[in-house]
Amino acid sequence: xxxxxxxxxxxxxxxxxxxxxxxxxxxxxxxxxxxxxxxxxxxxxxxxxxxxxxxxxxxxxxxxxxxxxxxxxxxxxxxxxxxxxxxxxxxxxxxxxxxxxxxxxxxxxxxxxxxxxxxxxxxxxxxxxxxxxxxxxxxxxxxxxxxxxxxxxxxxxxxxxxxxxxxxxxxxxxxxxxxxxxxxxxxxxxxxxxxxxxxxxxxxxxxxxxxxxxxxxxxxxxxxxxxxxxxxxxxxxxxxxxxxx
Ligand code: F6R
Numbered sequence: 001x002x003x004x005x006x007x008x009x010x011x012x013x014x015x016x017x018x019x020x021x022x023x024x025x026x027x028x029x030x031x032x033x034x035x036x037x038x039x040x041x042x043x044x045x046x047x048x049x050x051x052x053x054x055x056x057x058x059x060x061x062x063x064x065x066x067x068x069x070x071x072x073x074x075x076x077x078x079x080x081x082x083x084x085x086x087x088x089x090x091x092x093x094x095x096x097x098x099x100x101x102x103x104x105x106x107x108x109x110x111x112x113x114x115x116x117x118x119x120x121x122x123x124x125x126x127x128x129x130x131x132x133x134x135x136x137x138x139x140x141x142x143x144x145x146x147x148x149x150x151x152x153x154x155x156x157x158x159x160x161x162x163x164x165x166x167x168x169x170x171x172x173x174x175x176x177x178x179x180x181x182x183x184x185x186x187x188x189x190x191x192x193x194x195x196x197x198x199x200x201x202x203x204x205x206x207x208x209x210x211x212x213x214x215x216x217x218x219x220x221x222x223x224x225x226x227x228x229x230x231x232x233x234x235x236x237x238x239x240x241x242x243x244x245x
Contacts, residue, residue, distance in 0.1 A: 001230055001231060001232070002213060003232070003234070004213070004234045004236070005234070005236070006236050007235070007236070007237055008237070008238055010043060010201050013235050013236070013237055014047050014199075017044050018048055018057070020195075020197055020233060021033075021130065021197075022051065022056075024130045024195065025057060025063070029058050029063075030064075031063055031129045032065075032127060032128050032129050033063055033064070033065045033130050033131075033132070034065075034066050034067075034068065034130065034133075034190070035066070035132055036134050037067065037068070037085045038167075039134075040134040040201055041089075041134065041199070042089060044132070046089075048090070049090065053093075060096055061097075063096070063100065064100045064101075064125050065096070065102065066102045066125070067083075067103045067104065068133070068141075068142040068185050068190075069082060069104060069182050070103050070105075071106060071178075071179040072106050072107075072111075072181035072182055072183060073106065080171060081106075082103065102118075102121060102125075104183040104184070104185070105183065106183050111156070112156065115154055115155060115156055115183050116154070119153050119186075119189050122189065122192075127194070128192065128194065129193070130193070130197070131193035131194075131196045131197070133190070133197065133223075134200070135205055135209065135223050136166065137162065137166055137205065138160060138162050139220075139221035139222055140222050141190060141226070142184040143163070143183075143184035144184055144190075145157060145222070146160070148186070148219060148222055149187070150187050150219055150222075151186075152187050152188055153186040156183050157181065157182055159179070159180060159182055187225050190225075191225060191228070195231045195232075196229055196232045196233070197235060198233070198234050199236070200235075200240040200241075201236070201239070201240055205236075206239060206241070206243045207243060208221070208223065209234070209236060211224065212226065213227065213234060213244065214244055
């Protein structure tokens with residue numbers, strides 16, 4: 001079941017997302033959350049931090065988090081890593097205990113083996129209750145690029161040229177600096193989440209959003225698998241929703 005909600009502005013949309021998360025944490029203070037990086041969640045994280053600090057949302061002391069993805073080869077010390085992004089925007093402001101914030105392994109020995117173990121870690125933590133997603137202009141979720149099998153577990157993936165170009169702004173506008181590979185939760189991993197909240201802001205997401213939710217379910221548009229999920233909220237601004245029927 002997909003619930004589409006369209007908002008006039010990004011701040012209105014981010015308020016709604018924070019409301020959805022607040023309700024989740026109210027019901028289950030020890031929730032396991034799946035988290036995303038990128039431009040889309042930044043205002044959402046800002047709103048969450050403000051609410052927690054003001055006592056308007058449950059504190060996160062019992063929450064466990066698992067992030068969707070990380071660039072292969074970047075350690076948490078690298079400011080371009082998603083680990084650094086999460087520390088900056090959420091983990092440090094909320095004083096989250098490092099042992100409760102999981103990032104996909106992306107460096108070091110026996111990487112493939114540790115990558116394969118990520119889904120098991122999620123399982124042991126109780127499974128993801130609430131998963132935040134953005135969507136790529138090419139329809140990726142996490143870094144499940146077009147062509148990824150719909151039943152994929154957490155895996156190492158080659159980033160497409162379009163994704164490296166889309167993310168170049170984080171690397172001094174030089175797509176050549178964007179790592180070629182990433183570790184990502186698979187589509188099967190994402191589909192096991194209890195509730196999914198996908199956010200899409202801006203006109204450059206409109207075509208992907210239309211193909212994801214008004215087209216056929218196909219590996220060519222990885223987000224289309226979400227049509228099979230029983231509990232998805234799609235939170236869009238008017239520009240991103242412009243091509244939806
Ligand atoms: C990030 C992620 C990606 C992004 C997507 C949109 O953890 O998994 O799928 O959500 O690339 O990125 P932004 O929000 O920067 O447009």
